[in-house]
Each structure stands twice: as structure tokens, then as C-alpha cells.
Amino acid sequence: MATTVTPRALAALLGTGWRRPGETAHALADALRALVVDGRLGVRTRIPSERALADELDVSRGSVSRAYDRLREDGYLASRRGAGSWLTLPGGAGPGAPPPPLGDQDPAPSARPLDLTVAALPAPEPMLSEAAARAAAVLGRHAHGHGYAAAGLPELRAALAEHLTGRGLPTTPGQILVTAGAQHALHLVLTLLAAPGDRVLVDAPAYPRTLAAIRAARARAVAVPLTATGWDPDGWSAVVREAAPRLAVTVSDFHHPTGLTMSAAHRAALAATCARAGTILVTDETCAELRLDGPAMPPPLAAFDPGGAVVTIGTMSKAAWGGLRIGWIRATAPLVRELAAVRANVDMAGPVLEQLVAVELLDTWDAVLASRRALLRPRRDALLAALAEHAPGWDVRRPRGGISAWARLPAPVATRLSAAASRAGVELSPGPSFSVDGTFEHHVRLPFTLPPADLHEAVVRLAAIAAGLGADTGADAAARPLATAV
Numbered sequence: 001m002a003t004t005v006t007p008r009a010l011a012a013l014l015g016t017g018w019r020r021p022g023e024t025a026h027a028l029a030d031a032l033r034a035l036v037v038d039g040r041l042g043v044r045t046r047i048p049s050e051r052a053l054a055d056e057l058d059v060s061r062g063s064v065s066r067a068y069d070r071l072r073e074d075g076y077l078a079s080r081r082g083a084g085s086w087l088t089l090p091g092g093a094g095p096g097a098p099p100p101p102l103g104d105q106d107p108a109p110s111a112r113p114l115d116l117t118v119a120a121l122p123a124p125e126p127m128l129s130e131a132a133a134r135a136a137a138v139l140g141r142h143a144h145g146h147g148y149a150a151a152g153l154p155e156l157r158a159a160l161a162e163h164l165t166g167r168g169l170p171t172t173p174g175q176i177l178v179t180a181g182a183q184h185a186l187h188l189v190l191t192l193l194a195a196p197g198d199r200v201l202v203d204a205p206a207y208p209r210t211l212a213a214i215r216a217a218r219a220r221a222v223a224v225p226l227t228a229t230g231w232d233p234d235g236w237s238a239v240v241r242e243a244a245p246r247l248a249v250t251v252s253d254f255h256h257p258t259g260l261t262m263s264a265a266h267r268a269a270l271a272a273t274c275a276r277a278g279t280i281l282v283t284d285e286t287c288a289e290l291r292l293d294g295p296a297m298p299p300p301l302a303a304f305d306p307g308g309a310v311v312t313i314g315t316m317s318k319a320a321w322g323g324l325r326i327g328w329i330r331a332t333a334p335l336v337r338e339l340a341a342v343r344a345n346v347d348m349a350g351p352v353l354e355q356l357v358a359v360e361l362l363d364t365w366d367a368v369l370a371s372r373r374a375l376l377r378p379r380r381d382a383l384l385a386a387l388a389e390h391a392p393g394w395d396v397r398r399p400r401g402g403i404s405a406w407a408r409l410p411a412p413v414a415t416r417l418s419a420a421a422s423r424a425g426v427e428l429s430p431g432p433s434f435s436v437d438g439t440f441e442h443h444v445r446l447p448f449t450l451p452p453a454d455l456h457e458a459v460v461r462l463a464a465i466a467a468g469l470g471a472d473t474g475a476d477a478a479a480r481p482l483a484t485a486v
Contacts, residue, residue: 003044005047018031018438024067047086115427117429121375123323124321148348153178169302182284183213184325185327189247192338194214195219196217200220200249252288256403257445270301271302281301286313314330384398395407407446410470417465424461426458426461
């Protein structure tokens with residue numbers, strides 16, 4: 001079923017950073033394309049009429065019309081008389097056709113498609129299949145019951161509590177709620193704890209799905225910028241005092257997308273700041289266990305929590321496999337019971353078999369993580385080597401872990417680069433996708449989850465396109481130190 005975005009909502013998603021003097025139509029087309037490419041607007045979303053959007057953006061109708069025409073030519077917009085216009089992807093529905101079902105779009109035929117918008121690894125085999133076989137063998141033990149456990153299977157809650165305790169965060173099974181991934185976990189937290197209009201602090205840059213979840217809860221994201229070296233406790237303290245947020249959401253371990261890790265001192269400072277203000281601090285540990293090298297990790301952020309104000313979200317999607325939809329929330333036992341009640345109203349409970357697979361995987365978790373690191377290290381190194389060779393003007397911090405690098409371009413052309421790259425078969429998430437207000441046009445996210453040869457080819461294509469946009473200043477830029485700015 002197609003959804004519709006209103007002119008006001010679309011203008012809010014676009015922000016103000018898309019405008020380029022003398023290039024309104026092209027700039028608007030690029031910005032709209034970026035919204036669908038990185039998932040901020042879904043395929044099949046119906047967009048406003050040319051007149052309605054022109055009035056909302058205070059631009060000429062002709063500019064909007066030319067932007068829409070360009071999107072149709074590139075395969076990102078389809079229209080039908082009487083039915084309006086909807087977003088699509090190259091190879092999807094053309095003019096006059098009904099909106100296609102999700103998943104039917106084919107990649108652009110101009111070049112071998114390379115998707116850098118998805119930061120995920122293939123399954124850890126044969127460990128996943130072996131775990132699934134063992135789980136299937138014990139499924140019969142649960143068949144006599146009704147199969148509903150809103151907080152999760154007791155054995156999985158116990159296994160997760162033991163795992164978190166082993167990482168330095170003492171946890172009981174009653175403090176664990178099993179979810180269908182980290183995104184599901186965040187939606188549950190926001191549903192219970194955030195009311196429409198509430199302020200929610202986020203990192204800047206922030207994960208796009210986090211921003212989408214906050215918007216879906218009709219809350220207001222308030223950004224606290226990261227520095228070149230990480231979090232700014234004084235900045236957090238000032239924003240907490242001024243904004244009085246209900247919640248704060250951060251990624252303290254191998255931050256997505258920058259790869260930064262919060263120091264122990266900063267963990268203690270942020271936890272104390274939020275506790276004093278009565279702000280619930282949510283930490284997303286999606287990539288926390290994907291350390292590739294460098295110093296040992298500090299204890300989890302919640303270990304610095306002086307009074308139960310930190311809620312921890314985790315998932316198996318990155319460290320194991322995206323197809324295994326198992327995540328969790330670690331919080332106080334009373335809060336877990338409240339979240340379980342909310343969860344029961346949403347989807348009753350998680351699949352029993354998947355939870356049993358998760359229990360089995362946790363029994364071999366060290367081997368799973370070792371396989372992930374062995375896969376990621378050469379891919380990260382291949383990406384960095386390709387950037388050094390083909391895009392020396394881009395500043396890129398060497399990630400010590402996680403799944404992506406955050407590249408700073410010599411010119412603010414991230415959205416234009418993403419649009420042009422898509423026409424060349426490379427899907428790319430531009431910096432504004434990670435922004436509350438459309439900033440970070442100097443940045444792009446580069447996951448290193450594809451095979452090394454694919455990463456090298458993607459960088460070659462991106463570098464050639466970026467050079468034409470003025471985003472590769474050559475050897476002089478290469479002399480600048482890495483990680484000059486977030």
C-alpha cells in the first residue's frame with residue numbers, strides 16, 4: 001500500500017541545505033533522490049503536486065516541474081494521470097504504471113550495481129546453520145505451550161544476561177526484554193517513554209533509522225555535535241540543561257557512522273549528566289563487539305549508570321546476520337515489565353525458533369565474533385587503500401571497529417555525489433541522511449561490508465564522479481591530517 005508525504009513533511013525532510021543558487025531544479029531533484037536512496041522516504045511514497053511543493057518550498061512551480069521531470073528520466077519517479085506521482089527506483093515502475101510491489105525493482109543496467117547503503121555482512125557459516133539445526137531439534141520442548149513470551153524466552157533472557165555480565169555489566173534475566181532487532185527495541189522505548197513534542201537528544205551525526213524512529217514517535221530530535229575526537233560532555237550538559245529532554249540516544253561503541261568510541265571518562269560524565277536531569281539515556285550497542293584492533297573497550301555505558309537511568313539496546317543483526325531478527329533491551333526490571341506490556345500490544349511475542357537459534361549462537365559467540373572480525377579487517381583495509389589511491393583528498397579516520405568509515409569530502413557535494421553515483425550504479429548514503437537539519441554535505445558514509453574487489457571498484461567510480469564535482473583536490477588535500485572534523 002502506497003503512503004503519502006505532505007508538502008510540509010517533505011519540506012522538513014529536505015531541510016535547507018539542499019538549495020544551490022541558480023540550480024534549484026537540479027538541487028531539488030538531487031535532494032529528493034537522496035531521500036529515497038537512503039531510505040528516509042520509502043519506495044512507492046506519493047509526493048505532493050508540483051504546485052503544492054512549490055508553495056511550501058517558496059520556489060517556482062517550473063523548478064519543481066523540472067526536478068520531477070529529471071527524477072522521471074532517471075527512474076526515481078513514476079506518474080499517472082489522476083493518480084499523482086510516487087517515488088520508485090531505476091528499473092521499477094515507469095510512467096503510467098501502477099506503483100510496483102516492494103522488492104520488484106531491478107538495479108540500474110548501466111553498470112554492475114554496488115550498494116553502499118546497506119551495512120551488513122553475510123551469515124557466519126557454517127555456525128548459523130549448525131545453530132539452526134540444534135534449535136530445531138529442541139523446538140519440540142516448547143510445542144506443548146502457547147508460544148507467547150512477551151519479554152522473550154527465559155533461556156534466551158538468561159543467556160543474554162550472562163553475556164552482558166561477562167562484558168562488565170552485571171545483569172539479571174529480569175532486566176532483559178528480547179526484541180525483533182535494535183530498531184524494534186528503539187521504537188518500543190520511544191512508544192513507552194516519549195510523548196509527542198518531547199525532545200530527544202541525539203548524536204550529530206546520527207543513524208538515519210534513529211532519526212526516523214524519533215519522527216515516527218512525533219518527538220523532536222535535538223542534535224549534540226560530536227567533535228573530531230568524540231563526545232563533548234560539556235556540550236551535552238549544556239544542551240540537557242537548555243532542552244530538558246525526556247530521552248537521549250547515543251551510540252557509544254564504534255559509533256555509526258563515524259566509528260568513534262566513547263572513553264570511560266565520557267561515559268561516566270554523560271551518565272551522570274542524564275541522571276541528574278532525569279533524562280533517560282539510551283545507548284545503542286549494535287556494533288559494540290566488532291572491535292577489529294586498537295585498545296581494549298571500556299565497560300558498557302550502563303556500567304557507569306549511577307541509578308538505572310541508562311537503557312541499553314543490542315542486536316545480533318551486525319555481529320551475526322541481518323536475517324536473524326533478534327535484539328534486546330537491558331533496563332531496570334520494572335521498566336522491562338512495562339516495555340513487555342507495550343510489546344504485547346504490538347506483536348505479542350517473538351518467534352520461538354529464532355530465539356532458540358540465538359541461544360545456540362551465544363554458546364559459540366566467541367567463534368562467531370572471530371569470523372566477523374576476520375571478514376571485516378581485510379575489507380576495511382581494502383576500502384582505506386582504495387581511498388588513499390583514488391581519493392587522496394578525502395579525509396577518513398581509520399575505524400578501529402564497527403562496519404563503516406565516515407569520509408569528509410573537500411567540497412560540500414555529498415547529496416550531488418550520491419545522486420550522480422546512483423546513475424553510475426553505486427548507491428551511497430550522503431551525510432545529510434545522518435543529520436537532523438540537512439547538514440553534513442561534506443560527508444559520506446562508506447561501509448566496508450562488501451568484498452574487497454567491490455569496495456575498490458566502488459571507490460574508483462565514486463572518485464571519478466567526485467572529481468567532476470570538485471570534491472577531489474588531489475595531493476595538496478592528501479597532505480592534510482586525517483580526521484580533521486566529524
